[in-house]
Amino acid sequence: MAITIQLPTALRTFTDGLSEVSVEAATIDEALRQLTKNYADLKRHLFDDSDKLRSFVNVYLNDEDIRSQNGVGTALKQGDTVMLIPAIAGGR
Amino acid sequence: MQNTTILDAVGNTPLLPIKTGGGASVFVKAEFLNPSGSVKDRAARAMILDGVRSGKLAGGKAILDATSGNTGIAYAMFGASMGIPVVLCLPANANKERKRILKAYGAEIVPTNPLESSDGALLKARELAAANPEKYFYPDQYNNDENWRAHYNGTALEIWEQTEHKITHFVAGMGTSGTFIGTSRRLKELNPNIKTVPMQPASPLHGLEGMRYQETVIPAGFYDKSLFDGQIDVTTEDSKRMTIELAKTQGLFVGISSGANVLAATRLAAMLPEDNVVVTILCDSGFRYLSDEMWD
Incomplete structure (x- = not known):
């Protein structure tokens, strides 16, 4: 099913400036794999050397943290929006 | 009675030695001891x-x-x-x-x-x-010269005196870049041989709260690359490991950006002679990160 992934400004240099990318996926894991297949330079920023999602990458499904759901195994349905949010980077 | 307010409790933080595995000495400016708990x-x-x-x-x-x-x-x-x-x-x-x-x-x-x-x-x-x-x-911390001047007139002079003028290297990460710019500028005026090296997150997507990957953000008005003597990139994962180690082995319960600074400082120190003195900043307290799973 088609879902939308929203990207933080920090990662848009790896998606040709796009703030949103559509992918076909049934779970969060599939969606992120598809995203990093389409934009290979993104991969090392999202996944660590053992191919696990980096611990500080927060993934929200329709505004809810996937940690309070089924993690990267959380199922997706048509039209879902997935948001990738880093820990805050700011002027402190 | 003294007419002291919380404003008077800012600055004059201790400079503490860190135990390292060799190379130059490393000292940390304990900015998390400021009254609100951070260098800011x-x-x-x-x-x-x-x-x-x-x-x-x-x-x-x-x-x-x-x-x-x-x-x-x-x-x-x-x-x-x-x-x-x-x-x-x-x-x-x-x-x-x-x-x-x-x-x-x-x-x-x-x-x-x-x-x-x-x-x-x-x-x-x-x-x-x-x-x-x-x-x-609207003070606008990204474009207010008082931001970097607070370090030019405060942090830098304190470090200069606390190291008895022996500091050879200053290392710090950058959010607005005020701490790095102000401290580096004054230290170089005091001794042009002092090297000032920014720490930067290794990726634009990182978990070093408060630090900014400068290439992908709107730069502060006072951002000044002419003060950079190289750059040290650190990952969030390594910084968290150092943050935990600081609490367990040095009694310093500080935040992740402090761990990143110390990691960068110790990496630099390992390549320098023993008589060199590296100083970095402990930006904020670990209490500000208690909800992070890293402590479990």
């Missing part, structure tokens, strides 16, 4: 006092600025102490501790788009300030 007390205090002195902060105006948390907490603490309202544009992904502390001090939070991070907060603050000039005093 220095810049926030300087910007507020400048606002009062210049008359821009008067007539019941509220302090308004963009922050990822620590500057906001400093403004909120001083504001509460001085009876000045504080309004902060804060990315909605700022951690729970920061939001709760801000509420405790009575500050108003304007949440901004988490996808746009610090830039989203900055643009929102600019917009609010431009639309309501009669309502807000």
Whole structure:
């Protein structure tokens, strides 16, 4: 099913400036794999050397943290929006 | 009776030695011991006092600025102490501790788009300030020279005296870059041989709260690359390991950006002769990160 992934400004240099990318996926894991297949330079920023999602990458499904759901195994349905949010980077 | 306020408790923080595996000595400036718990007390205090002195902060105006948390907490603490309202544009992904502390001090939070991070907060603050000039005093920490000057006139001189003029290298990460720019500029004036090296997150997507990957953000007006003697990149994972080690082996319960700074400083020190002296900053307290799973 088609879902939308929203990207933080920090990662848009790896998606040709796009703030949103559509992918076909049934779970969060599939969606992120598809995203990093389409934009290979993104991969090392999202996944660590053992191919696990980096611990500080927060993934929200329709505004809810996937940690309070089924993690990267959380199922997706048509039209879902997935948001990738880093820990805050700011002027402190 | 002394007429001391919380504003007087800022600065003059201890400089502490870190145990390392060899190479140059490493010292840390314990900025987390400032009254609000972070290095940002220095810049926030300087910007507020400048606002009062210049008359821009008067007539019941509220302090308004963009922050990822620590500057906001400093403004909120001083504001509460001085009876000045504080309004902060804060990315909605700022951690729970920061939001709760801000509420405790009575500050108003304007949440901004988490996808746009610090830039989203900055643009929102600019917009609010431009639309309501009669309502807000907008210090604009990214473009206020009082920010870096607080370190030029404070942090740098303290380090110079505390190392008995023996400092050879200064290492620090950058958010607004005020700490790095102000401290580096003064140290180089005091001794042009001192090398000042910025620490930067290894990826634009990182978990070093408060630090900015400078290539992908709106730069501060006073950002000055001419002060850079190289650059040290660190990953969030390695920084968290160092943060935990600092608590367990050195008794320093500090935040992740402090761990990143110490990691960069020790890596640099390992390549230097023993008589060199490397100084870095412990930006904020570990209490500000208690909700992070890293401690479990």
